[in-house]
Amino acid sequence: MSEETNAAAGTKTRQPALEGWFTLNQDQPHLIGNQCNRCGTYYFPRARHFCKNPACDGEQFDDVELSRTGRVWSFTNAEYQPPPPYVAAEPFVPFTIAAVELAKEKMIVLGQVVAGVNPSDLKAGMEMELVLDTLFEDDSAEHITWKWKPVASNHHES
Amino acid sequence: MSHDIAILGVGMHPWGKWGRNFTEYGVKAARDALADSGVAWQDIGFVSGAATMRCGYPGYVAGATFAQALGWQGAEVNTSYAACASGSQALAAARSKILSGACEVALVVGADTTPKGFLAPQKGERPDDPDWVRFRLGITNPTYFALYARRRMEMYGDTQDDFARVKVKNAEHGFENPNARYRKKFTADDVAASNMVADPLRLMDICATSDGGAALVVSSLEYARKIGRGDAVKVAAISTVTPTYASAVIEMPDIATDSAAVVEAHSFRAALPVKAYEEAGISPQDVSVAEVYDLSTALELDWMEDLQLCERGQAARLVRDGVTKVGGRLPVNPSGGLACFGEAVPAQAIAQVCELTWQLRGQAGARQVNNAQVGITANQGLFGHGSSVILKR
Known part of the structure; x- marks a missing residue:
């Protein structure tokens, strides 16, 4: 990042691109899900009103922070600029996407992968952790989202 | 009890990026299916349309749109929307009508005119969607x-x-x-x-996404036999x-x-x-x-x-x-x-x-x-x- 953009970024507020979907703890962020207090099913995004488990008529949910690490189920990238409401940088920079399986919640969650990681760097089963990063910037704010990042132990010395 | 119904006629409008009104593709497919079946349009008791969400109100009421374009003749109509399964649900609606005895022979039609590029969501800020x-x-x-x-x-x-x-x-x-x-x-x-x-x-x-239309004429097995089509392919x-x-x-x-x-x-x-x-x-x-x-x-x-x-x-x-x-x-x-x-x-x-x-x-x-x-x-x-x-x- 150039000093100029650093300076510009410094004046901007950081705000979640999706309000209430993740904690804003920069070092140990978590996705915010919830859990049916009758059957224990997890939800992300959070369930409202009714439990979707057909065998459960629960209507009360407790917020939970989901596991912030999981294993790669599959992965891809976006080489073409997605249509709005995606907000693309000029010029568009392709990004990697991973589907990551959370063991405790038994749930697969999609997310962009941090810049610099290509599909060729990923394998099914690889351990990933959740980080916060910029989704897009506009004149007033830096809009933050969750992204997946390979955990350090995956990197083999070359 | 058999759930089978007969397929008396099939028809399609070629797929492409023709840029014309979807009704035209549906009517062409329907007329081909009717001709293939040997059944007169006036004999169709039920028109089952598959809806398109991209062509305005006529698309939401596709069954009626096709019936009107073919010439109102008093048939009952229905429109089904089920994303990629819309056509099958339109066929299922026709089958239910036929198997219940409420109709002998039905026309099933679906057609679409598509925009270019990625399919994109509706506009506006809608984080609940x-x-x-x-x-x-x-x-x-x-x-x-x-x-x-x-x-x-x-x-x-x-x-x-x-x-x-x-x-x-x-x-x-x-x-x-x-x-x-x-x-x-x-x-x-x-x-x-x-x-x-x-x-x-x-x-x-x-x-890719394309324009196109397809139609079926379907009937009870009894009706098929009655018109000498007892050997028709069955659903x-x-x-x-x-x-x-x-x-x-x-x-x-x-x-x-x-x-x-x-x-x-x-x-x-x-x-x-x-x-x-x-x-x-x-x-x-x-x-x-x-x-x-x-x-x-x-x-x-x-x-x-x-x-x-x-x-x-x-x-x-x-x-x-x-x-x-x-x-x-x-x-x-x-x-x-x-x-x-x-x-x-x-x-x-x-x-x-x-x-x-x-x-x-x-x-x-x-x-x-x-x-x-x-x-x-x-x-x-x-x-x-x-x-x-x-x-x-």
């Missing part, structure tokens, strides 16, 4: 197709060359189909030279089941699967044909030909396994061995599939039934499957919509 959220995060339809494709590579050792083989095979089939939009014998080199869209899928691995089963919680596979447009922490995970795609096989009393071993929803080349391989036409992980081998080509033991997408058609959502499931009807009648010309006795379709769309239809001689 999963379709809006995933586009905001940069997750398009090809993202999901690519995740499934990559999963096959990671689990079964499929390669991009295997996916290209599906395209080459379908291109050869579609070359012989006058209703197909793309009629060119693409090679593996052509596929490899096309732009990467969502790794590992290239532009030629992913289907033996229609499955339009919804998924069973919890989803095992990440489904468009969701950002996450359901949690399988307290309930078992189920694959929706695999569940769709199960009900169809049960209803028809037909087993996967009896299938002679299949028309599946190849939104991507790799997805055709998933469908072959979901339809139980081979063991999990074996589909690519069947393609390599030429089994799924016309002339092989079990041809898949003899029409050319979405690879050669592009998706015209409300018409597509009906078009699959048109192709199988021609195949089972022995009228498919250069793409004819040898001795086709039983055919099965499969498709899946957004929000738990999907279908599988079985036809038999």
